[in-house]
Amino acid sequence: MRLRLEFRFPNAVTLPWNYLDWLQGLLYDAMRRGLPRVARQVHDVGFRGEGKRYKLVTFSLLYPARHRRLAEGLQMEGPVLWWVSSPVENLLEAVVLGLLKEPEVRLGPQTVLVERVEVEPPPLWADTMTWRTLSPVCVSTGRMEGGRFRKVFVDPADPDFERILCDNLRRKARALGWAAPDTAVRLEWLKGPASQLLTVHGVRVRGWRGVLRVVGPPELLRVGYEAGLGERNAQGFGMVGLAASSSARRT
Numbered sequence: 518m519r520l521r522l523e524f525r526f527p528n529a530v531t532l533p534w535n536y537l538d539w540l541q542g543l544l545y546d547a548m549r550r551g552l553p554r555v556a557r558q559v560h561d562v563g564f565r566g567e568g569k570r571y572k573l574v575t576f577s578l579l580y581p582a583r584h585r586r587l588a589e590g591l592q593m594e595g596p597v598l599w600w601v602s603s604p605v606e607n608l609l610e611a612v613v614l615g616l617l618k619e620p621e622v623r624l625g626p627q628t629v630l631v632e633r634v635e636v637e638p639p640p641l642w643a644d645t646m647t648w649r650t651l652s653p654v655c656v657s658t659g660r661m662e663g664g665r666f667r668k669v670f671v672d673p674a675d676p677d678f679e680r681i682l683c684d685n686l687r688r689k690a691r692a693l694g695w696a697a698p699d700t701a702v703r704l705e706w707l708k709g710p711a712s713q714l715l716t717v718h719g720v721r722v723r724g725w726r727g728v729l730r731v732v733g734p735p736e737l738l739r740v741g742y743e744a745g746l747g748e749r750n751a752q753g754f755g756m757v758g759l760a761a762s763s764s765a766r767r768t
Contacts, residue, residue: 518606518743520613523633524579524597530627532579533590535716537753539625540576544601544612546622551614555607559751564605564692571692574603575745575756577651596632600651602756604693604743609636640742640759642735648757653713653724654747655754656681670723673710679703682747686737689744695736702733702741707760717752728760 532539548556563570582595603609613634616622620631640646656671656678671678683702690697709727716722724747731738745755 518604518609519600519602519637519639520609521633521635521637522599522601522616522631524599524624525595525630525632526593526597526627527630529592529594531587531590531592532625532627536579536590536625537715537717539627540579540599540753541717541751543622543624543629544574544576547615548608548611549615550618551616552607552611555611559605559608567688567691569688569692571689571744572751573605573689573692573744574601574608575652575750576601576753577756577758578753580651600637600756600758602743602745604695604740642739644735644738645730645732646738646742647707647728647730647760648742649728649760650709650726651756651758652753653715653722653726653755654682654710654757655722655724655749656685656747673704673706673725683733683737685747686740690737690740693740693744695740696734698734698736700734700737702731702737705730705732717749722749722752722754724754729757 545556545560559572559574563572577600580598581593585592601609601612616631616634622629622631657668658671658677658681659666660669671681686702687697707728707730710725711727712723713726714721714723742757744750746757747755
């Protein structure tokens with residue numbers, strides 16, 4: 518399930534490049550107002566799959582009608598679009614109820630009016646789909662570097678990128694109680710990937726943006742589309758949308 522929200526700022530506003538913390542705060546505040554029990558489940562407990570805990574929600578960057586790139590950040594004008602996605606329907610129900618209660622919300626120090634909230638129809642699930650990233654896709658692993666074990670961000674050119682991403686999708690599917698086929702998910706970047714470095718909760722996180730063709734079991738592709746690709750989804754990483762050139766095949 519996916520929400521498409523339209524924001525409007527009272528005036529033209531410049532947001533810092535690293536505004537994901539603010540979006541995450543807005544999301545949880547809306548959930549808490551809407552259905553506090555659901556918000557506690559997502560934030561404090563999550564959903565477990567093979568020893569990992571997932572929140573199973575993701576969101577996009579902001580997409581304004583008009584913008585200017587300034588040294589201090591992104592100046593936004595006009596309506597601003599934002600997408601929130603989750604395979605857990607009552608999670609998004611909590612978000613909608615919270616926004617209906619208080620359509621004027623806070624994004625960091627800024628006041629934002631939520632002008633519209635729509636539920637987007639799901640795409641045609643298929644074994645081949647073409648997506649564009651709506652927020653950077655982040656994949657990491659632990660490796661020995663300089664005699665120390667470190668967590669490193671994985672480049673899409675690294676063969677481990679697909680493997681780690683696919684394992685992540687299977688664990689999320691099991692956390693949902695869905696089928697998790699052993700068939701691998703394959704990625705082909707049609708545009709990009711372009712690196713993007715963002716700071717979230719004081720941590721610098723590298724992700725990748727572009728247009729990609731994904732091939733694999735529709736069950737796993739649905740997990741990636743609704744819950745997010747890769748890691749840190751609840752911090753605003755790994756959200757994808759259908760690319761205009763998508764040529765999904767019915768299965």
